[in-house]
Amino acid sequence: MKTLSLLTTSVALMLAPSAYADGDLSRANVQTVVLEMGTNSDGMYFKPSHLKFKTGQAYKIVLKNVDKVKHEVEAHEFAEKVFTRKVEIEDSKGGLVAEIKGNISEVEIGPEQEVQWFIVPVQTGKDLEMVCALPGHKEAGMHGLITIE
Secondary structure (H helix, E strand, O other): OHHHHHHHHHHHHHHOOOOOOOOOOOOOOOEEEEEEEEEEOOEEEEEOOEEEEOOOOOEEEEEEEOOOOOEEEEOHHHHHOEEEEEEEEEOOOOOEEEEEOOOOOEEEEOOOOEEEEEEEEOOOEEEEEEEOOOOOOOOOOOEEEEEEO
């Protein structure tokens, strides 16, 4: 009798509608956020210097280096609170150069280049630090904060 009960329960679970959400939420209604990095008369900068995100919302962060030198975005605490779908690099014609998947906490961007970082925040966080950790860049003003609500 127990075997029949287990079999019936197993079949019922297999035939039941899925408990998952419809569609892929990491690709739905993706919002684009541009983080520019460069140098001006005041020094080096991230613009904007404070980023805000909401948990559960899909984002494409465009890391845009407008400078003649390389920069990076290092944000370890932020990276622990997001699901990174991928980091994507395209050539000047829009062709795929590279797609990186997995845990990311630091992205280096070459001079006058851009990289796209696709994320979904999964935990809240306030005043999470982002810096350019290349020698002298943080001290020259290249730092900011991230908030996840």
